[in-house]
Amino acid sequence: MLASRFGAAAVAIMCAASAPAFADDTLKKLGQFQSTGAPGEIPQVEQGGKKAENLRAIAPKIKVPDGFKVELYAIVPDARHMAVGTNVGVVFVGTRKTKAWAVTDRDGDDVADEVKEFAPSIKKSNPNGMCFTPDGFLYMAEHNRVLLFPAAEFFYESPDVAVEVIAEQLIPKAEESFNHGARACVVGPDDKLYIPLGQPFNVPPKDKLPLYDEQGMSGIIRMDRDGKNREVFALGVRNSVGLAFNPKNGELWFTDNQVDGMGDDIPPGELNRATKAGQNFGFPWYGGGMVRTKEYQGEQPPADAVKPEIEFAAHAADLGMRFYTGEQFPEKYRGGIFVAEHGSWNRKKPVGARIMFVTLKADGSADKAEVFADGWLDDKTGRYLGRPVDVAVALDGSLLVSDDLSGAIWRISYKD
Template sequence: MFKSRLATATLAALCLTAVPAFSQDSQTKSDEALKKLQGFQSTGGSPVIPEVEQTGKKAENLKALAAKIKVPDGFKVELYAVVPDARHMAVGNNVGVVFVGTRKTKAYAVTDRDGDNVADEVKEFAPTIAKSNPNGVCFTPDGFLYIAEHNRVLLFPAAEFFYENPDVAVEVISDQLIPKAEESFNHGARTCVVGPDNKLYITLGQPFNVTPKEKRPLYDEQGMSGIIRMDRDGKNREVFALGVRNSVGMAFNPKDRVLWFTDNQVDGMGDDQPVGELNRAVKAGQNFGFPWYGGGKTRTKEYQDEQPPADVVFPEVEMAAHAADLGMRFYAAEQFPEKYRGGIFVAEHGSWNRSKPVGARVMFVSLKSDGSADKAEVFADGWLDDKTGRYAGRPVDVAVALDGSLLVSDDLSGAIWRISYGK
């Protein structure tokens, strides 16, 4: 645990040069491939795409771990796929291929060909293109796949049907999400979603524990510490929300078309403060309080002498401090009991700067009839050993499969878990 917020900020500053790099030769080949792909031309890449082994000792160990995950009566947890460094997920609209991002340099396509609810194949997706932190993946309603990397966005038309071909057509819609000088591996994982307005929304974290005052004008202009949106072709970019320290998960409520998002709060303020956040953005232009507030209504030392904006929007739900709430989804399917329909599932990655670890679980948040939050409760846990403090897994994202089951990605164990109800 860091001894002070200064130490945390210093680490963030040092991380400014920690963005994954590629060799000059590899980057040149990737750039050439990208140009060909945008012109729907073959790159001449190998037709053999690297696959991830789905059997063996690792798979058996993961199956044993699945049996230890605790869920409500009537539910069961199974291993769906072995996926190294699995982060955010996007489920295809028709075939149900699950595209999985990572914080490394690879993305994956996960396929259940025989419909037995276990993945048969896990392949690298578009391996001819060098990627940097391809964490955020999302689909449009009409079947286009976006991948939001650390500092660019790629578009893959018809990815669900042509993913097996290494020469997938690709269009870059934005080659600079943030200024190059502000790149940092710290808080550099993007997430994306296509809204009911047919615009692409992207979360942009800022690299510091608490934003230095001299950085705020630039960050506000760029939408760092916030959420931006743009047309699907990358044009007409605008800042949708500010005052967000580092959101790594968002989703629109299909009932009222309102955007909700998680936010990870300031480190080094103690075990039990500040609270984690689940927020609701009912309109564009709202400010959610950071950096004046470290989380909830807890003021930061760095900004305690400044007057916060008068219209700060406080969290809809206060989550456990430092539990690291990341991916979230509304449950709009019918497999689960009525209690869960229309509610929100949230993946908690787990704490790293708390004397007693907390998190590494999936939470459920029920909603009231007016669309506001009701209460949060634990839905699935067991990835964290309370006695030893050891993590066996760390949930990152949740997604609803076409059959209504819940998929949970886990970047520590390198797996996707499947939670189902009934037979």
């Protein structure tokens, strides 16, 4: 455990008013943490120069509906999943490398002034997942560990931060793999932490299924905010890297990346809805949608396997997703779902690298999907100008899009 040089008392004053019992327990521990003695300088990312100029030249190539505008918000190396602070709007950004970032727009001009490495004194491994609790606690989901930062948005400018390891191991060490190892996370209305666990195979061998079912690999797990009472919430999920709760009814939605090597146009990517705990979403019997895998063709799939709400283009790599909770966009978009498609890697004609939008019906089920922002993939050359990973709603209602290829965060805004 590490400690902030600002002291436990300051943390307690800022957080105790809204913190639950768990938060109080965590804050009491801060005074026992040991300082890392990290130096005062924090690595920063230059926001100007040729890099910024080249990225700004991409923005006009991104096609969006009338009234919307795409601009460069920040240069953020390897930018992946994002969590937006609710106090001053600091954007915490994960990566699949060894660093995480804190992005700040200090002067309120809708362009980041400062991108600093977040918690550089802590050694990280694939810190992809970032998510906030309603009372301002930040979780970082690494490949095989979960960290909790009780006051990230207040003390992000210190190299020496308060942190607690709440889950030392998500999967058995023998199952660790960079393949399908990027975690996402979200805190549910039940005040539990939800994390999808992708399994490391394209299609897992049958002898692995008992272990994976037990661990929640090829599934989604949940636990108390302090890491206790871990349980498997859903199975039959190949590799989800994006999930969010519908704020209207508390149902969990998530993307899923489906089996490679089955052909250019099969199987589809998925957007799924979990209406209760214990559901199975069909993998590995189904490779995506209702397309059966060769490896499990002769096996009986679960009779109650849940079909996807939306089937996306095959191999478009649907990753981060978010319900639009802002008010800046027109009424059509409020309460709908934005999904980031990273783009294909094993398709003769590439597809994806865009933002999709999904409308919902009155009963809470999906209605239809449409392209919202497109152009990071040059259709003529097949070259990627960027690869969207995640979407997040900024405090002003604009939409932030992370891009790990160009190392950027884009801002999509609307004006009549």
